[in-house]
Every structure is written in structure tokens, then in C-alpha cells.
Amino acid sequence: MRYGTGVALVVLAGVVWSVQGLIVRNIAEAGTWAVLFWRSLGMVPVLVAFIGWRSGGRVIAAMRAAGLTGVLGGLALVFAFGGAIYALQTTTVAMAVFLFSASPFAAAVLGWLVLREPVRGATWGAIGLAAFGILLMVREGLAMGAMAGNVAALLSGLGFAGFTVTLRWGKLADMMPAAVWGGVFSAASSALVVLALPGETLAAPVPDIALSIAMGAVTLAGGMVLYTLGSRVLPAAELTLLSLIEVMLAPVWVWLALDEVASRGTLIGGAVLMAAVLVNAGSGMMRRKSPAAGLT
Numbered sequence: 502m503r504y505g506t507g508v509a510l511v512v513l514a515g516v517v518w519s520v521q522g523l524i525v526r527n528i529a530e531a532g533t534w535a536v537l538f539w540r541s542l543g544m545v546p547v548l549v550a551f552i553g554w555r556s557g558g559r560v561i562a563a564m565r566a567a568g569l570t571g572v573l574g575g576l577a578l579v580f581a582f583g584g585a586i587y588a589l590q591t592t593t594v595a596m597a598v599f600l601f602s603a604s605p606f607a608a609a610v611l612g613w614l615v616l617r618e619p620v621r622g623a624t625w626g627a628i629g630l631a632a633f634g635i636l637l638m639v640r641e642g643l644a645m646g647a648m649a650g651n652v653a654a655l656l657s658g659l660g661f662a663g664f665t666v667t668l669r670w671g672k673l674a675d676m677m678p679a680a681v682w683g684g685v686f687s688a689a690s691s692a693l694v695v696l697a698l699p700g701e702t703l704a705a706p707v708p709d710i711a712l713s714i715a716m717g718a719v720t721l722a723g724g725m726v727l728y729t730l731g732s733r734v735l736p737a738a739e740l741t742l743l744s745l746i747e748v749m750l751a752p753v754w755v756w757l758a759l760d761e762v763a764s765r766g767t768l769i770g771g772a773v774l775m776a777a778v779l780v781n782a783g784s785g786m787m788r789r790k791s792p793a794a795g796l797t
Contacts, residue, residue, distance in 0.1 A: 502734050508743065510731030515746030517724040522594035523754040524716045525586060526761070531705035533587045536713045538691035538703050541582070543717025545684040551726050552677050567678035570671025574664045575682025581660030582687050584653040592650025595752035595763035596638055599771035600654035602748050602778060606631045607662035615666055623784035627777040634773030637766060680725060684717070742782045745775065 528536060553560045564571065588597040606628045612618040620628075639651050664683075668676060695701040705713075732740055748771075755761040763771070 502730070504734050507731040507734035508739075510727045511735060511740060511743045512746055514724040514727035514731065515744055516750060517720050517727065518747045519598075519750035520754055521716055521720050522589050522598065522751045523758055524712055524720065525589040526594070526755055526759055528590075528709045528712050529706065531709040531713060532701065533583065533590060534691040534694050534701055535703050535705045535709070536586050536590075536716075537583050538688050538695075539705070539710050539713035540586070540717035540721065541684040541688040541691070543714035543719075544722040545681055545688075545717075547718050547722035548677055548681045548684065548725065551722075551729075552681070555677075563675070564678045564681065567673060567675070567682075568671065570667060570673045571679040571682050573671075574667040574673070574676070574679030575684075575686050577660050577663035577667055578680065578683025579660070579686045579690050581657050581664060582683065583690070584655075584657030584660060588650045588654035588657060590650075592654065593752075593761060593763055593767060594755045595771060596651065596767045597654045598748045598751040599638060599767065599774055600635065600651060601658050601661070602745070602774060603631055603635055603655070604658040604661040604665075605778070605781070607659050608665040611662050611666045612669060616670055618669070621784065624781050627781035627784075630780065631774050631777035634770045634775075634777060637770030637773060640766070677725070677729065739782075742779070745778060748775065 525536070531539070549560055552563050556563045567574075585597070585601065588600070606624075609618075609620050609624055609628065613620045635655070639648070639655075664676075664679065667673075668679065673679065691703065695703050735743070752761075752763055756763075
């Protein structure tokens with residue numbers, strides 16, 4: 502695959518992912534657990550089909566090869582997926598996606614604590630800057646009465662960080678089997694929560710169910726497929742930069758379609774957080790191009 506093709510696929514993945522906030526905003530009655538359940542049912546078949554296509558029909562073998570790592574990664578995704586849906590339902594899309602973007606920094610800290618992976622000085626500086634941006638947004642959310650949504654967004658980012666660190670721990674190069682487990686566990690968790698909590702239900706109007714299934718099959722799973730294909734020819738730092746397309750576009754769609762406007766505090770905190778992401782990715786690209794990079 503050519504480099505330009507890889508860039509186009511990753512960019513398209515970001516565009517596809519960015520409409521999820523708009524879709525959630527158009528779900529009228531279904532609660533978090535119902536959306537998570539139906540979205541998971543839409544996601545899993547698409548990912549299984551992709552694994553089958555790529556492995557020549559050896560889906561079970563691919564799932565087995567993921568082993569315990571795939572299972573643990575799938576469990577982490579339950580928090581990532583559930584937190585994301587709740588955040589998109591209870592706070593602004595801009596606030597949610599900006600907080601999601603802190604996931605790489607949480608992964609760096611978790612990797613340092615759990616795997617003893619070294620963290621570059623530039624990354625520590627970016628983490629500090631990101632923490633300041635998050636503080637600004639969380640304070641804004643408290644003033645707006647949306648603290649629960651902010652906490653859910655941070656929990657989602659932590660779930661994605663846990664997913665990333667789990668894959669590194671198990672040296673699992675292919676994330677797709679773990680993503681399938683994530684969908685299976687999310688659906689099962691939703692059903693268990695609904696059984697345990699009075700007032701919760703998986704039942705929803707047909708349009709809500711259809712939107713949730715489409716979100717799982719097209720935007721979530723489709724984006725994963727595009728990202729996986731494109732990431733084969735792109736370094737990690739460039740992937741981080743290109744992934745910002747999702748963060749930048751998600752608030753635009755809800756603004757254009759629903760006239761949802763981010764607050765001044767959200768935009769300031771988000772700008773600080775985006776600056777941290779850019780600094781970290783830029784330093785990574787410079788280090789990669791430096792002849793002395795292997796000596797540091």
C-alpha cells in the first residue's frame with residue numbers, strides 16, 4: 502500500500518468516527534445501556550467479517566491467537582465504549598471528544614507504571630499541558646452541571662488507555678480480535694446491568710435501535726477497518742496527528758445540524774489539550790527523523 506493511500510484511509514476513518522456524536526444526539530429515547538447493546542450487535546459482525554476476510558476464513562484461529570490479551574483488552578473497551586456513549590448523551594459533543602483525546606497520555610502513564618516503559622521528556626511536558634487543559638474543561642463542566650458526563654468521558658479515555666497498554670503487554674499487533682471481545686462483553690454487560698437495575702431496559706423505539714446498530718456497523722466498525730488498513734504504512738506520531746480530524750469535526754457536525762455550540766471554557770481547555778497532543782506528536786516525528794534518535 503502506498504503512503505498516500507494509507508493517509509487517505511486514516512483520514513476517512515477519522516471522518517467516519519466523527520459523526521458518532523451527531524448520531525447519539527439523534528437517538529431520542531434509548532438509554533446508555535440500550536445504545537451500547539444495540540451498537541455492539543451492529544459492530545461485532547462487521548469486525549468478524551473483516552477478520553475472516555483478512556485471515557482467509559480462520560476467524561476462530563485469530564480469536565484464539567489473541568488469547569488472554571484479547572480478552573483483557575475487550576474488558577477495557579467496555580469502559581471505553583460505555584463511558585463514551587454516556588458522555589455524548591450528557592455533556593456537549595465538543596467537551597466529550599476533547600476529553601477522549603487525552604487517552605494517549607493516560608496510556609503513556611499506565612505504560613510507565615505497569616510495563617515500566619520509558620516516557621520521553623517531551624511527553625511528560627505534554628502530559629502536564631494536557632492535564633491543565635482537562636482541568637479547565639472539568640471546571641467548566643462543573644459550572645454547567647455536566648460533571649457526570651465529564652467523568653464518563655475521562656473514564657472512556659482511561660478505558661482506551663487500558664486497551665492500548667493491554668495490547669502492548671501481550672505484544673498483540675492485531676487489535677481486531679480484542680475489539681470483537683469488546684463488543685461481545687459490552688453487549689453482555691448491558692444485558693446484565695438492565696437485569697440488575699430497575700427502570701433500565703434494552704427496549705427502544707425502532708429508529709433508535711436502527712441508529713445504534715448503524716453506528717456500530719458503519720461508523721465504529723467501519724472506522725476501525727479503515728484505520729487498521731491505513732495504519733500499516735504510517736508511523737505512530739502521524740497517526741496521532743491524523744486522528745485529530747475526528748476531534749475537530751465532531752463538534753462541527755452537531756453545530757451545523759443541531760446548532761450545538763461549545764462554551765468558551767470548553768474551547769479554551771480543548772485548545773490547550775490539542776496543543777499538548779500536537780507537541781507530543783511533533784516531538785515524536787522529529788525524534789524519529791533524527792539520526793541520533795536511537796541513542797536517546
